[in-house]
Amino acid sequence: MKLLRLLYEGKERYGKMEGGEVHLLRGNPFAKLKEGEGRLGLSQARLLAPVLPGKALCIGLNYRDHAKEFDLPIPTSPVVFIKPPSALLAPGAEIIRPTQSRRVDFEAELVVVIGRRAKDVPAKKAFDYILGYTCGNDVTARDLQPKDGQWTVAKSFDTFMPLGPWIETELDPSNLAVSAYLNGEKKQSSNTVNLIFGVPELVEFLSSVMTLEPGDLIMTGTPSGVGPMNSGDEIAVEIQGIGRLVNKVR
Ligand code: MG
Numbered sequence: 001m002k003l004l005r006l007l008y009e010g011k012e013r014y015g016k017m018e019g020g021e022v023h024l025l026r027g028n029p030f031a032k033l034k035e036g037e038g039r040l041g042l043s044q045a046r047l048l049a050p051v052l053p054g055k056a057l058c059i060g061l062n063y064r065d066h067a068k069e070f071d072l073p074i075p076t077s078p079v080v081f082i083k084p085p086s087a088l089l090a091p092g093a094e095i096i097r098p099t100q101s102r103r104v105d106f107e108a109e110l111v112v113v114i115g116r117r118a119k120d121v122p123a124k125k126a127f128d129y130i131l132g133y134t135c136g137n138d139v140t141a142r143d144l145q146p147k148d149g150q151w152t153v154a155k156s157f158d159t160f161m162p163l164g165p166w167i168e169t170e171l172d173p174s175n176l177a178v179s180a181y182l183n184g185e186k187k188q189s190s191n192t193v194n195l196i197f198g199v200p201e202l203v204e205f206l207s208s209v210m211t212l213e214p215g216d217l218i219m220t221g222t223p224s225g226v227g228p229m230n231s232g233d234e235i236a237v238e239i240q241g242i243g244r245l246v247n248k249v250r
Contacts, residue, residue: 002017002169003025003131003132004167006048013036014028015045020042021039021041021042022040023035024039029131029169049089049090049091049162049164050113050166050167051215052215054213054216055082055085055217056082056084056087056218057216058083058109058138058221059202060079061196062078062196062197062221063195063221063223063224066221081152083138083219086158087139087157087159087160087161088161088163089161089247090164095159095235095249097229098141098157101154104228104229105139105141106226107139107222108136108180108222108239109178110220110239111133111136111218111219112199112202112217112218112220113133114131114212114216115130117212118211118212119210119212121203121207123200129207130203131214132167132168132171133167134164134165134168134242134245135237135242137161137180137245137247138155138161140155141160142154162237162245168241173199176239176241177191178191179238180235182233183233184234189223190224195220199220229249230249231250232250233248
């Protein structure tokens with residue numbers, strides 16, 4: 001099922017994609033979801049980011065080719081940082097380049113959406129705690145990254161976490177093409193088979209440190225080919241089996 005969140009008659013609602021249109025649902029996927037009344041065309045739906053996360057745990061350098069392009073060693077345990085929920089951005093909304101930065105990059109990433117509270121979950125049980133998967137863009141002020149000792153400032157500006165367009169709940173995340181297109185030109189092209197730490201290992205590692213709550217995100221890292229975006233650009237993150245997340249840059 002493709003689960004999305006939208007603004008409908010002034011209210012935030014969940015819906016699902018079916019036969020090319022949006023079917024409204026009642027409730028939310030972390031408690032109870034019921035069939036709703038009404039449907040509308042996707043082009044009429046004002047999509048919101050498909051979830052409001054309490055926290056977004058992001059994995060750095062999780063593709064060999066990306067570590068290589070920055071001449072960094074392959075990590076032996078996951079490199080983790082956190083993006084704040086205030087960075088969240090809806091599909092179709094504008095990424096704002098902050099005045100403090102001269103280089104703002106896109107990073108196409110598979111994003112895990114946690115469905116149930118998870119603590120000390122072994123890798124082999126990880127899928128019991130996952131609601132589904134969506135596309136994310138780990139937008140990064142690249143020039144601010146080395147200034148900071150760690151990455152919080154460079155990764156946390158408002159609008160730096162585009163997410164969507166929906167959560168695919170029926171998906172095996174182990175072999176999915178991940179791509180980024182800048183103004184229609186393919187810039188990133190890899191596959192989740194190239195992840196250094198796969199989804200089950202990440203759930204095990206992160207839940208051994210902290211409790212993962214329903215709606216929390218794991219951004220699994222980006223492959224090589226990251227690059228800058230300028231005002232007027234259109235950036236699209238595409239993941240096989242999920243769909244395409246498109247945002248403009250200002
Ligand atoms: Mg990243």
